Amino acid sequence: MKRITTTPRNHWQAEVEKLGFGFHTTNVPYWDESVYYEMEMSEILFIEKATAELWDLCLGAVQHVIDNNLYTQFGIPEWIIPQIEKSWSEDHPAIYGRFDLCYKNGELKLLEFNADTPTSLYEAGIVQWFWLQDLDKNKDQFNSVHEKLIAYWKYLKNYLNPGILHFTCLKETLEDLTNIEYMRDCAIQAGLETKLVFIDDLGWDDDSKQFVDLEDQPVKNIFKLYPWEWLMSDDFGKHIPEDSNRALWIEPPWKMILSNKAILPILWQLYPDCPYLLSAYFEEGKLTNYVKKPILSREGANIDLVMKDISLQKTEGVYGAEGFIYQDLFTLPNFSDHYPVIGSWVIGQEPAGMGIREANTLVTDNQSRFVPHLIV
């Protein structure tokens, strides 16, 4: 893995905007093509293999949590447990997830799993691919995101409830809208009938006990870019168990087990010999060098990196009320004070590609940049 500086394309902003990628720059650059990472094929195969194995381990860990009723460690309320278990036993459709991995000195370690609402899908699947076409058409990339999304939606078609597949996200966020509309694009190409409805426009019809869109059409299947913990705390969350349509929510409720950082100590308990896992615990004091993470948090908030009782870096945020976990400290590799994390995608149960986000600190937060890659 090498970090290569290069000259961005002339009018690169216009090039990415032509793709519908409008959030390339906020108050700081987000898409950064002044640099890219060069990977050996052997490294890509290593990441692909690790991703497949981690996915298998995660499925085993979900079964373990359900069998042993470990929900309190995840801060999951009792009323939603039947939904989790039903979605697991009935194998409700799930399509994607993103492992955040640290690759350093030939070792690959799982930092966390974004299993419920992973973003940067469009950047990984489309924007960096078209960047490579302009840079060098003969080079390859670890990237079959687009093909796998379409193929898996085709496969899932037979497992959805009859009717429309709704897509939903928050308003006023172009990043979320881009991710969800890209996913909808792939579903359309797979032959599904789709419709966008913003999550705050969803209605609840108390007479028929069903969720409806703005045309009062019942919601039978709904892909959401909105985390389960928010759904549960919203006023309408309690209607989910009484929904007469038994709508399929994608990602399904069982994904709230994997998207919770409490899964990290569970994975470590179950698979201590796995070379891709870092030791992790619910209890403080078992590790000398560790990262303290809230079990529910986003964008690197409320993280504390500790080495020999001294805090190396601590981030602010509003998370932590549900509890913390402690994970062995495995710092990101340093490329001239740039710290890349690999986001490795699982789509339809298979490794599907990767995106690299680069930060100026050891914690990857909402100031980090998306940097493309290629294979040599």
Add this chain to the structure above:
Amino acid sequence: MKKSKCIELVLITAALASCNQPKKDWDDNYKVHVRSDSTAPYTRVYHHGGLGAAFLWYYAFRPYGNYYNGYYQRAGYYSGAISPLSNIGSNGFKAAVTRGGFGRGGFSVSS
């Protein structure tokens, strides 16, 4: 690693390109009163968190109605950007369904 070399997008580029327009710079003293239903009273909208964001075109007023015997019946318009008072009024069709019970969780998912 790429299984095909041809990527087509059927929806996203046109839809999102139109979202990526500069927002109009509103003066905070600029007073706008709107309603989405003729049976509802007007209420004022504000730039911050209000109609200013409607320049993201997806966020504008949207048709509100239902399908009956295969035909679409328009019942008016709806916008989550404005007060419920100005969305529903005495329109019985709109009042039959409660909205706004999701979406209070945060600003952006971004993870």
